[in-house]
Amino acid sequence: MKQIHYQEEQRFTQWWLWTLLLGIALPICHGLYQQLYLGKPYGSNPASNPTFIGFGLLYAGILWLFYVMRLRTKVTDKKIIIHFYPFLKREFLKNGITTAKVLKYGFVGGWGIRYWTKYGTVYNVKGNKGLYFKMNNGDKYLIGTQHPIALKKVLKALSWPIED
Known part of the structure; x- marks a missing residue:
């Protein structure tokens, strides 16, 4: 490969972005804990356990994507x-x-x-x-x-x- 004269790597490190993303994750985690571990339905119209797990996994995937993007x-x-x-x-x-x-x-x-x-x-x-x-x-x-x-x-x- 040719000699590299300049190199830069940027990531999503903005504090406000991570505050927003993790702030959204908190109620999801709380709801999963309450509904799956404690056995109490989360919210007035709770999702089924498989739907809630799927949503939690989807959001975890979004968090992972922001973490690895560069x-x-x-x-x-x-x-x-x-x-x-x-x-x-x-x-x-x-x-x-x-x-x-x-x-x-x-x-x-x-x-x-x-x-x-x-x-x-x-x-x-x-x-x-x-x-x-x-x-x-x-x-x-x-x-x-x-x-x-x-x-x-x-x-x-x-x-x-x-x-x-």
Whole structure:
């Protein structure tokens, strides 16, 4: 593999997000405990035990997904590699990029993978700074970063088509 000149990994570590996710989990856990262990129906219209267990497992899966999701960005001499684990892996070749810019982009409808924004396809996990670039075929992309200055410096040093 080519030498990696820049590497970054971002995860969903926002305190408010985890407070919300775990706050939703508490009543689910309480209800499961009350209904399955204590044998007292949970709520005024309780779900059956298999339905409640299924819902609890589904929510545990959502929590696990947020825990393992990450955006990895790597820059080599010839390409940018992103891996939005566990969903996709993409490579963008240097010779396919016409222009690039590190910018502050504001809100694009949430975090994750966003399509059809004014920046094209957006890959972000947190924050509001990223590498925006256009491809030869007209496609546009934005990759979120927590280290915009370092990323820009590396791209300039490698003679990528980066604007100031």
